[in-house]
Amino acid sequence: MTSSYLKFTLRSLARHRVYTAINLIGLAVGMAGAIVIFQLVKYHLGVDRYHRNADRTYRVVVDLHLEDGSVEHERGSTFRLHETLKKEFAYVKDAAYLAHKETTIRADREGESRKFLEKEHVVFTNADFFKIFDYKWISGNANALKAPNQAIVTERYARKYFGNGNALGKVIRADNLENLVIAGVVADYPEQTDFRKDLFISLPTLKKIVPKYGYEDWGWIDSGRETFITLRSPEDKAAFEAQMPVFAGKYYGPDGKVFHYHLQDLADVHFNMAYGGKIKYNTVIVLSTVGILLVLIACFNFINLSTAQAFKRSKEVGVRKVLGISQAQVFWLFIQETALLAVAAESISLLGAWLFAPVLSRWIDLNIKLNIPRDPLLLGFCGALLLFVIMLAGVYPAFVVSNFNPVKAIKGVLKENNRSFFSVRKGLVVTQFSISFVLIAVSTLIILQSRYMKNKDLGMDKDLILHLNLPETNPGKLTALRNELSALPEVSDMSFFRSAPSVQVSGGGSIKFENRDWEKFVARSRAADAHFVKTYGLKLVAGREPAHSDTLNELLINRKLVKALGLKSPEAALNRRLHVGDAGKTGTIVGVLSDFNNGDLYTGIEPTIVFADQSRYRRAGVKLSRVNAATIQRIQAVWQKQFPENVFEYTFYDDEIAKFYQREELATRLTTTFALLSVCLSCLGLFGLAIFAIEQRIKEISVRKVLGASVAGITAMLSMDFLKLVLVAVVIASPVAWYFMHRWLQDFAFRVEIHWGIFAWAGFLAAGIALLTVGFQSVKAALVNPVESLKRE
Known part of the structure; x- marks a missing residue:
């Protein structure tokens, strides 16, 4: 029985190959988008979660409450903070101080002296750093950081400085001031971390390299100097923060009311932009939503085309029911058809996602990989996605078909309620284009804001200025x-x-x-x-x-x-x-x-x-x-x-300014990409529906042509039904688009206005693409010889 069902399914898919291809491509594109977005979201949500003590690790941050009512958020800390906290609070288990400093390193290798300008990969820290953050030790241990002129390197930096030889015990020179002995080597850090440091220099060395610094001054707070702690238990966080006002009063005196210390969860460091985060948590939520919407649009296409086709296959279903097949068997027969398409679509989507992942990685400067055998979370997601698509796309069409009256089906008197303006199919089309309109409008605003920031008069000259370091x-x-x-x-x-x-x-x-x-x-x-x-x-x-x-x-x-x-x-x-x-x-x-x-x-x-x-x-x-x-x-x-x-390095001023707005460049690329995907998916479904609608009205079209209707008139008649749905989508989606655009712009002190032209452009684009999609099939139908069409009838 199962074998015969499978043969029937395959023959049915082959017989309706145009609709099969549309459904297959639509599902594959939607699922590929969802898979790529899942990997991107998974990366961000997993940043630094692998550390053993992540749930009780915090960065100590301070909010400066000024007398004018403003608040300045500061992730940096004074030098004395880490040792004072560990001394005065019993529930502070470990405390690490991280001083980030651009450093010139000289290393001798095979008789040749090489110099490296390390801009982001050097940190001065103490031994507790390696108790808070997990690293695999190759040689040496963290205790070396208690003494001056000691350093620890990652394996890749050991190779960078000394080739493939053993780095332990070798000497490098920092800023041409101090020699450092390599006292330990640790394994390279994983991709999912914001602590991309490869050279760890002992904290006592900092005072020798930078002697003129407010080491004893509690008011000297520097964003490049951070304090991280682990508590003995996550439950101690509330008690710790409750004691911070008294702590601030003790060390700042009357000014203690200005310094509001609190603990920032390690999981929040990556997302909190007020303290120098990498990406907003809301952006991750938006990406997740877009991934879901892409799958929904693809499923809506499938539902629309499947229910439309169902009435063409009603006689086939009626005969099967008369021959004894049950309603449940008909239902599962069509679910099986959906499952076959979904499996094929997911196979194609995985290939597409694998090809697109490197492109996305270059755009966002992250290494997004697709390795299903070694990624159980991705494997689980693909399985869940497949099941979700089968259930969402397959259940409603299968239910409609299985409920056909066999007698009416055989007689061919089953009819759709095409006159219902709020029918399920029309509602799905409106939903699809509403989503597409919102994405088009938002991506247009992001592009305009990005251009505005690049071209805004900053009150100064930024061209042809070369920046050099002063060692x-x-x-x-x-x-x-x-x-x-x-x-x-x-x-x-x-x-x-x-x-x-x-x-x-x-x-x-x-x-x-x-x-x-x-x-x-x-x-x-x-x-x-x-x-x-x-x-x-x-x-x-x-x-x-x-x-x-x-x-x-x-x-x-x-x-x-x-x-x-x-x-x-x-x-x-x-x-x-x-x-x-x-x-x-x-x-x-x-x-x-x-x-x-x-x-x-x-x-x-x-x-x-x-x-x-x-x-x-x-x-x-x-x-x-x-x-x-x-x-x-x-x-x-x-x-x-x-x-x-020292190492000579230069940058151009205008390039430095442009780097500040890479986040908007990334947002532009992502929203534009997914907006285009959503429009393509919507138009793909509309294309299939247009084919079906024209097939159903071929006799009417022929009669109209015989009676003198023009090609333009017939094309307009056929296109208008779909165009009305797109216009309804624009009206419904406009307030939603405005809300999201308004929320996004709140991050900018200088911003473009949400102009009516953005909505007009987005609506025109959505309607124009839909009109072209439907118009192509309409013109094709209008040009058919009416005699041939009526002869077939």
């Missing part, structure tokens, strides 16, 4: 570097500074204006020399540029700070004294700058101070009149002359 701030070397670079014909100006505008939010703190008390707001500070204004094309609205100085003497402020101070005009601020809290010095305001973006476009314009402080300079900005390979080589030669022990 040290020796006055003689900086002067020589400036003189020699300025002598190059391509160099029009250059500036030394800590960080460039619009690339990185600078430091800041409280300020005192004249004889007033401390202001209730925080002002951002930028350490930069007197050439900063000209190099970056900043605009002075009052006063002059500061005179050359190595330390804070004269300073510039922006319009936002003038307004925050309650002054009537920029001129009113000139020649007034301002004490800068984070510098601990007082200077004279000699100029007021027009507002420029201090950080990225996610945040608004902030009160800003620009002052000289040579000890803080970390970079040089070189303004060029033209650039080519020879220019870079000449600049490198000058730079290398002053810093021969």
Whole structure:
């Protein structure tokens, strides 16, 4: 019996090959999208969950509650925090301090000295780091980090520095200041981690390499220095946080009310953007939803085409019932047909997902793999997806067919209720295009916002500015570097500074204006020399540029700070004294700058101070009149002359700014891709329905042509029924699209408006694609010779 059912199913699928192909492609595309999204979501949800103590590991973060009512979220911590917490709280089991620092490493290999600029893979830490985070030890142990000038490397960095030989006991040199002995080697970290560190340097070494730092200052909080702890039990978290106000009062005195310490779950570190997360948790939810929607659209196509075909196969079903087959057997016969298609579709979808995964990996800079035999979660998902598709796509059509009255079916008097505007089939078409419209509208807004951020006037010049690192701030070397670079014909100006505008939010703190008390707001500070204004094309609205100085003497402020101070005009601020809290010095305001973006476009314009402080300079900005390979080589030669022990590396300012908005680029690519997939799936289903509808009305079309109807008139008549459904979808989906667009834009201080044109474009695109899909079949039907059609009738 099963064998005969299978033969019947295969013959039926082959006989209706057009519909079979449409269903197969639709299901395969929808399932492939769902599989890729599942792998992407699984990756993000699994980041750093593999650590043994993940459920009781936390980052200690602090929220600064300022007097003006604002709150600044800070993931960094003071140097003393980790050891103090472990000493004073019995339920703190381990505490690790992580100091991230760009470091130049020199390693000798086979008689050759090599230099490496390690920008992101070096961390200064203590032995507790390896108690909190799990690493497999190849040789050595974490106790080595208790002593100065000790280091631990991963296997890949051992190979990088020393080839395939044993790294244990070998020596590397950091920043040309300290020799480090390799005291341990650990296995490479897995893909699913945010702690992508390969060189672990003992914490006591940090004080030798960076001696001028506020190690004992509790107010010195740096985003590049983090504290992680493990508690003896997850239940201790509430008790720990309850004691934090008293703790802050003990170490900060009256200012303790500003510092609100709390614990951030390790699982939240990857998602919380306020503390430097990688991706918003809501984005993962949206991706999951899109994956489900793609499968639903594919299933809706299947249901529509299957129920449409059912009435063509009614006589076949009627005869089978008369010959003794039961209603349940008919039901399972059609479920079997769906299952065969679903299995074939999933096989194709796995191939498609496997081919697309590398492309997605390049887009998002992650290694998304599809290895079903070694991935039980993916295997389970594929099984669940297959079952879900079979049940959702197969049950309703099978139920409809199995309930046919055999007598009416044989007589051919079964009819669809095609006149019901809210029929199931029409409702599914409306749902499909509603989803497609929302995705098109949202992806259009993301593209517009991304372009807006790239092209927005930031209040400065960002073109042809080359950024160089400053390994040290020796006055003689900086002067020589400036003189020699300025002598190059391509160099029009250059500036030394800590960080460039619009690339990185600078430091800041409280300020005192004249004889007033401390202001209730925080002002951002930028350490930069007197050439900063000209190099970056900043605009002075009052006063002059500061005179050359190595330390804070004269300073510039922006319009936002003038307004925050309650002054009537920029001129009113000139020649007034301002004490800068984070510098601990007082200077004279000699100029007021027009507002420029201090950080990225996610945040608004902030009160800003620009002052000289040579000890803080970390970079040089070189303004060029033209650039080519020879220019870079000449600049490198000058730079290398002053810093021969360091690695030359450069970036262009506009490229650095663009990197801040990679998240939007990624969102643009993903939403556009999945929007196109949803539209293709919807149109694929519409294409099949159009074929079926035209087949049902072929006699009517022929009669109309005989009576004089034009090809254009017939095409319009056939297309309008489907176009009405698309327009209904646009009306229903517009408020939903607006809601999601409005929510997404809340992350940006500077954003585009949600204009009616976005909805018009999305609606026009959805309707246009649907019209082309249906119109093709309509024109084809209208061009058929009516005599041939009526002859067949």
